[in-house]
Amino acid sequence: MSDAISPLATPFPALPAIAGVTPRVARAGYKDWGRCDLTYVELMEGTAVAGVFTKNVCCSSEVDLGRQNARLGKARALVVNAGNSNAFTGYRGREAVEAIMAQVAGSLGCAKEEVFVCSTGVIGVPLPKDKARAGIEAALVAEPCGWEEAARTIGTTDTFAKGATATAMIGGTKVTFSAIIKGSGMIAPDMATMLGYVFTDAAVSPAFLQESLSTANLRTFSCITVDSDTSTSDTVLAFATGQAGNALLVDANSPGADAFAAALHDICRQLAHLVVKDGEGAQKFIAVSVSGAVSDESARRIGLAIANSPLVKTAIAGEDANWGRVVMAVGKAGEPADRDRLSIGFGGTWAARDGQPLADYDEAPVAAHLKGREISIEVDIGLGDGRATVWTCDLTHGYISINADYRS
Amino acid sequence: MSDAISPLATPFPALPAIAGVTPRVARAGYKDWGRCDLTYVELMEGTAVAGVFTKNVCCSSEVDLGRQNARLGKARALVVNAGNSNAFTGYRGREAVEAIMAQVAGSLGCAKEEVFVCSTGVIGVPLPKDKARAGIEAALVAEPCGWEEAARTIGTTDTFAKGATATAMIGGTKVTFSAIIKGSGMIAPDMATMLGYVFTDAAVSPAFLQESLSTANLRTFSCITVDSDTSTSDTVLAFATGQAGNALLVDANSPGADAFAAALHDICRQLAHLVVKDGEGAQKFIAVSVSGAVSDESARRIGLAIANSPLVKTAIAGEDANWGRVVMAVGKAGEPADRDRLSIGFGGTWAARDGQPLADYDEAPVAAHLKGREISIEVDIGLGDGRATVWTCDLTHGYISINADYRS
Numbered sequence: 001m002s003d004a005i006s007p008l009a010t011p012f013p014a015l016p017a018i019a020g021v022t023p024r025v026a027r028a029g030y031k032d033w034g035r036c037d038l039t040y041v042e043l044m045e046g047t048a049v050a051g052v053f054t055k056n057v058c059c060s061s062e063v064d065l066g067r068q069n070a071r072l073g074k075a076r077a078l079v080v081n082a083g084n085s086n087a088f089t090g091y092r093g094r095e096a097v098e099a100i101m102a103q104v105a106g107s108l109g110c111a112k113e114e115v116f117v118c119s120t121g122v123i124g125v126p127l128p129k130d131k132a133r134a135g136i137e138a139a140l141v142a143e144p145c146g147w148e149e150a151a152r153t154i155g156t157t158d159t160f161a162k163g164a165t166a167t168a169m170i171g172g173t174k175v176t177f178s179a180i181i182k183g184s185g186m187i188a189p190d191m192a193t194m195l196g197y198v199f200t201d202a203a204v205s206p207a208f209l210q211e212s213l214s215t216a217n218l219r220t221f222s223c224i225t226v227d228s229d230t231s232t233s234d235t236v237l238a239f240a241t242g243q244a245g246n247a248l249l250v251d252a253n254s255p256g257a258d259a260f261a262a263a264l265h266d267i268c269r270q271l272a273h274l275v276v277k278d279g280e281g282a283q284k285f286i287a288v289s290v291s292g293a294v295s296d297e298s299a300r301r302i303g304l305a306i307a308n309s310p311l312v313k314t315a316i317a318g319e320d321a322n323w324g325r326v327v328m329a330v331g332k333a334g335e336p337a338d339r340d341r342l343s344i345g346f347g348g349t350w351a352a353r354d355g356q357p358l359a360d361y362d363e364a365p366v367a368a369h370l371k372g373r374e375i376s377i378e379v380d381i382g383l384g385d386g387r388a389t390v391w392t393c394d395l396t397h398g399y400i401s402i403n404a405d406y407r408s
Numbered sequence: 409m410s411d412a413i414s415p416l417a418t419p420f421p422a423l424p425a426i427a428g429v430t431p432r433v434a435r436a437g438y439k440d441w442g443r444c445d446l447t448y449v450e451l452m453e454g455t456a457v458a459g460v461f462t463k464n465v466c467c468s469s470e471v472d473l474g475r476q477n478a479r480l481g482k483a484r485a486l487v488v489n490a491g492n493s494n495a496f497t498g499y500r501g502r503e504a505v506e507a508i509m510a511q512v513a514g515s516l517g518c519a520k521e522e523v524f525v526c527s528t529g530v531i532g533v534p535l536p537k538d539k540a541r542a543g544i545e546a547a548l549v550a551e552p553c554g555w556e557e558a559a560r561t562i563g564t565t566d567t568f569a570k571g572a573t574a575t576a577m578i579g580g581t582k583v584t585f586s587a588i589i590k591g592s593g594m595i596a597p598d599m600a601t602m603l604g605y606v607f608t609d610a611a612v613s614p615a616f617l618q619e620s621l622s623t624a625n626l627r628t629f630s631c632i633t634v635d636s637d638t639s640t641s642d643t644v645l646a647f648a649t650g651q652a653g654n655a656l657l658v659d660a661n662s663p664g665a666d667a668f669a670a671a672l673h674d675i676c677r678q679l680a681h682l683v684v685k686d687g688e689g690a691q692k693f694i695a696v697s698v699s700g701a702v703s704d705e706s707a708r709r710i711g712l713a714i715a716n717s718p719l720v721k722t723a724i725a726g727e728d729a730n731w732g733r734v735v736m737a738v739g740k741a742g743e744p745a746d747r748d749r750l751s752i753g754f755g756g757t758w759a760a761r762d763g764q765p766l767a768d769y770d771e772a773p774v775a776a777h778l779k780g781r782e783i784s785i786e787v788d789i790g791l792g793d794g795r796a797t798v799w800t801c802d803l804t805h806g807y808i809s810i811n812a813d814y815r816s
Contacts, residue, residue, distance in 0.1 A: 058739030058747040088735050090748060090764040123732035124765045227718045310718070310803075314811035324531025327496045331466030339466040340498060356498035357532045395718075396812065400805050403722035 008277035008285050008373060008393070009160040015147040015178040016165060018199040020044035020241030023150040024142040028135025030083030030121065030128070036153045038132075039080040040139035041197070042108070047241045049075035049116070050210035052217045054234035060087035061094040062117050065101075066235055069113040073206025075239055076114040077104050080154045080195060081132065082182075083121040085233050092126035099129050103136055118195050118235050120182065121156055151180040154195055157402075158182050158278050164270035168202070168263035170256030173246040175202035177263055181236075181271040183278070194221070196236040196271050202260060203242035204249040211252065212261040213238045213268075220268040223300060223390040225307050226279035227399070236271075238264070276391045281398025284316055286375045286391065293386035298335045303390035305333035306377065313395035319370040321363060323351045326377060341382030346370065348378070416685035416693050416781060416801070417568040423555040423586040424573060426607045428452035428649030431558040432550040436543025438491035438529065438536070444561045446540075447488040448547035449605070450516070455649045457483035457524065458618035460625045462642035468495035469502040470525050473509075474643055477521040481614025483647055484518040486605060487544065488562045489527040490590075494535040504535040511544055526603050526643050528590065529564050559588040562603060565810070566590050566686050572678035576610070576671035578664030581654040583610035585671055589644075589679040591686070604629070604644040604679050610668060611650035612657040619660065620669040621646045621676075628676040631708060631798040633715050634687035644679075646672070684799045689806025692724055694783045694799065701794035706743045711798035713741035714785065721803035724785075727778040729771060731759040738787060749790030754778065756786070 021043060025036040051070035053063050079100055086093045097117050105112040119127055151161040166177045183194030198213075213236070221236060242248070249257050277285055288306050293299035306312055309329040315322035323344040330337050340355035347369030351361050369375065375394075429451060433444040459478035461471050487508055494501045505525050513520040527535055559569035574585045591602025606621075621644070629644060650656070657665050685693055696714045701707035714720055717737040723730035731752040738745050748763035755777030759769055777783065783802075 056736065056739035057745050058735045058750065088732060088747065088750075088760065088763060088765075090762075092764075123735065124760065310807070311811055314808055317808070318812035320812075324493075324496060327466045327531060328464065331464035337465050339496065342466065342496075352496065352532065354498075355496060356500075357496075394812075395808065397805055397808050399718070400722060400725070400803065400808055403719060404726035404728075404802075404804065 004159060006159045006278050006282055008282055010274070010277070012148045012151065012161045012163055013165060015163050016176050018176060018178050018241065019201045019243035020047060021199045021239065022144050023147065024139045025145050025149055025153040026135045026139035026142055028081065028131045030081060030131060033083070037082040038135035038139055039150050039153045040136065041078040041150070043075050043077060043239055044241055044243070045076065047075045047239050048073055048204055048206040048209050049237060049239050050206060050213045051235060051237045052213060052221065058088065060085060060119065060233050061097050062086060062119050063233060063235060065097055066116055066118065069116065070237070072113050074114050075116055076108050076110040077116070078197060078237065078239070079104060079115065079117045079136065081119040081127060082154055082156050084119055084125055084127050085121045085123045086119040086127040087123040087233055089124060089126040096127040096129050096132060100132050100136060103133060107140055116237060118233065120154070120195055120233055147178055147180060154180065155182045160278060162271065162274040162278065164267050164274065166263040166267040168259040170202065170246040170249065170260060173244055175200055175244040175246055175260065177267045179267050179271055181274060183275045194234045194275055198238040198264065198267055200238070200240045201242070201244040202240050202249065203244065203246050204240045204260065205251070208249050208251050208257065209238055209240055212264045215261065216265040216268040219265065220272040223303070223388065224272045224276050225304060225390070225392050226276065273391060276393050279393035280402045281396040282393030283396055283398070284373055284375050284394040286316055286377065286393060287389055288377045288379065288392065289389045290379045290381065291387040292381040292383055294336045294384040295386040296388055299386040299388035300390060302330055302333045302335050302337070302379065302381065303388050305329045306379065307390045307392035310395055313392065316370070316375055317394035317396045321346050321351060321366045321370060326379065330379060336383060337381050338383060343380040343382065345378040347376050354382070412567060414567045414686050414690055416690055418685070420556045420559065420569050420571055421573060423571050424584050426584060426586050426649065427609045427651035428455060429607045429647065430552050431555065432547045433553050433557055433561040434543045434547035434550055436489065436539045438489060438539060441491070445490040446543035446547055447558050447561045448544065449486040449558070451483050451485060451647055452649055452651070453484065455483045455647050456481055456612055456614040456617050457645060457647050458614060458621045459643060459645045460621055460629070466496065468493060468527065469505050470494060470527050471643060473505055474524055474526065477524065478645070480521055482522050483524055484516050484522040485512050485524070486645065486647070487512060487523065487525045488603065489535060489540065490562055490564050491529040492527055492533055492535050493529045493531050494527040495531045497532060497534040500534040504537050504540060507537050508540050508544060511541060515548055524645060528562070528603055555586055555588060562588060563590045565688070568686060570679065570682040570686065572675050572682065574671040574675040576667040578610065578654040578657065578668060581652055583608055583652040583654055583668065585675045587675050587679055589683060591683045602642055602683050606646040606672065606675055608646070608648045609650070609652040610648050610657065611652065611654050612648045612668065613659070616657050616659050616665065617646055617648055620672045623669065624673040624676040628673065628680040631711070631796065632680045632684050633712060633798065633800050634684065681799060684801050687801035688810045689804040690801030691804055692781055692783050692802040694724055694785065694801060695797055696785045696787065696800065697797045698787045698789065699795040700789040700791055702744045702792040703794040704796055707794040707796035708798060710738055710741045710743050710745070710787065710789065711796050713737045714787065715798045715800035718803055721800065724778070724783055725802035725804045729754050729759060729774045729778060734785060734787060744791060745789050746791060751788040751790065753786040755784050762790070
């Protein structure tokens with residue numbers, strides 16, 4: 001964890017324990033640091049799993065194997081290595097992951113496909129098998145730890161520990177979610193890696209867990225950006241132990257399925273926002289809301305074009321209501337738009353409507369809004385009903401310092 | 409023009425006059441500055457014209473009208489306004505452009521479709537018609553000026569004046585090109601990414617001039633990026649007066665057509681490089697050469713993903729041979745790639761081959777290379793014969809200062 005805490009940081013919330021989930025941490029010593037860097041979460045038998053993974057085609061072996069095994073739907077353990085992403089390490093990297101899976105499977109007496117491994121940190125260095133083995137041996141006999149300690153242990157360049165919780169009522173039964181996440185963009189020579197884990201005691205089929213997670217992902221993790229760079233290791237896994245005692249959620253038609261999906265969506269949104277709030281160099285949290293696009297997906301793409309624009313992000317850093325840069329970003333998105341129907345606002349005040357600056361535009365409330373920590377940009381395309389909100393942070397000297405003033 | 413000159417700046421070259429081309433400058437006072445900001449270039453009767461324009465769908469009226477009129481193939485004058493882009497100004501903006509076209513056409517006794525207008529500067533403020541009218545009146549009676557003065561006058565945030573020249577032999581006749589360009593931010597390769605003007609005395613049909621310019625554009629202006637942001641005003645126009653006395657180049661089969669196209673390509677490449685060398689905050693000029701892609705276009709897209717990656721650009725700023733970030737950028741390009749066939753080098757030294765770091769990688773020559781001003785990144789995808797080179801600059805504190813510390 002870095003020393004300089006993000007000005008957008010929030011305190012770690014009180015996360016409930018989840019029946020059937022036991023986190024532990026240990027020191028594998030992947031880097032020369034005096035901190036725990038291996039997280040081991042044991043999951044009771046019968047735990048369902050679902051996952052969403054990076055689309056980067058140069059992804060790590062962890063991602064390849066995790067994607068493949070999540071389809072089988074069963075999980076008994078999660079191992080997260082911090083300090084070494086094991087990406088771009090060829091067959092040696094893959095062997096290291098398979099060794100961890102075999103070691104844990106041997107200890108638990110489960111199939112190795114039920115052991116999920118994620119790694120985050122330096123790339124191009126095969127994960128040292130001996131350190132991993134010793135770290136896991138230590139974790140297996142360690143005392144269980146709290147969520148905050150686990151959240152700190154999966155972190156690398158994160159400046160604060162990130163967790164979220166949610167609940168839902170399924171029939172008369174309350175189900176609980178606790179989740180942790182790491183990611184802040186990246187620091188050299190590591191890849192920008194977002195690793196997120198959601199644990200719930202709900203009883204849910206792997207298929208519906210996957211469907212709910214994939215749907216939530218589209219509107220949460222797929223709607224955030226710090227620097228437009230896509231990690232080789234990004235992974236979000238959801239685990240459901242079934243210990244709450246609710247009637248099994250089989251599919252979207254099961255009673256309570258909507259409440260479950262809504263709670264999962266809520267916790268994913270919380271996690272996604274926390275990653276943006278720890279964006280490298282971030283001083284402001286920016287929500288870009290696009291309406292009037294030809295479809296929701298078109299709105300999302302336009303939103304991301306705005307949220308990824310260095311000129312928009314530096315304007316917000318400078319507290320400058322530079323709506324011309326927003327126009328430019330809409331225009332470069334490659335989506336249907338009509339210059340003469342476009343409207344742009346900040347913090348609820350329109351600066352331009354229907355392709356022209358407003359004659360009576362009052363910049364005072366906009367200027368006041370832009371001085372705050374939480375900024376909103378509103379864009380109406382004027383063509384249809386498509387809408388989306390995406391989230392990002394501003395682009396500051398801090399980002400350059402973190403990423404350029406470093407030597408590998 | 410800015411005070412702090414780019415460290416990558418080159419002296420303005422000696423550009424020959426082009427028969428039939430008469431540049432003049434004047435003060436329209438579009439901003440409160442004590443400099444010329446209106447460039448007027450008179451072209452003799454019979455001048456052919458071709459153009460390439462931004463694909464930004466929120467483009468200015470200047471771009472709409474220029475694109476439309478360039479198809480007619482004839483030009484008598486060029487007017488460039490600096491300090492106001494007239495973009496996103498609705499019908500009032502369009503009226504301002506049409507007024508300039510009518511005024512110049514009236515003075516020259518030509519069709520208004522033969523008058524090309526470009527504007528660059530702040531977005532969202534209609535170009536003041538009275539200032540434009542007075543500026544053109546002054547320009548019409550001004551003494552002709554040199555190319556360097558014209559290059560300075562079209563500039564806005566540019567830190568140095570940019571020009572280039574080339575010649576070609578067509579049959580026994582020498583034809584000459586002189587060109588000027590402006591641009592240093594909002595530069596991304598969605599076609600012509602800035603304002604550039606090429607003047608030649610060659611006799612060439614509008615159709616072949618357009619064909620040659622479009623072809624050159626693909627490998628020059630479409631292969632540069634500063635910040636991935638695509639301007640609403642980008643335009644490159646080529647004018648050919650036909651005064652050299654060569655036999656008319658009708659199409660690609662005309663004797664000398666190849667030499668003409670090669671010279672035009674050469675001057676476009678020079679101009680494109682100059683824009684990158686004046687990239688906002690640029691300290692290093694970066695060439696990204698991609699080979700082994702499935703096609704040339706795929707190679708270009710992969711090259712642009714690398715050249716647009718903030719993490720790659722900050723790594724170069726930090727003189728850090730961070731090939732892991734290059735792997736990441738290849739993987740996010742959305743083009744065919746195989747992690748285990750990928751090779752990456754800097755300045756001619758491979759750091760990784762076939763998906764793994766080289767065991768005997770010698771970082772010393774790479775470290776020395778990265779300390780220079782001109783950096784090369786080599787990427788071999790290992791799948792096919794597609795190749796492309798794209799050019800960009802590093803991402804530095806200077807970029808943030810220019811764009812965040814600015815108020816519209």
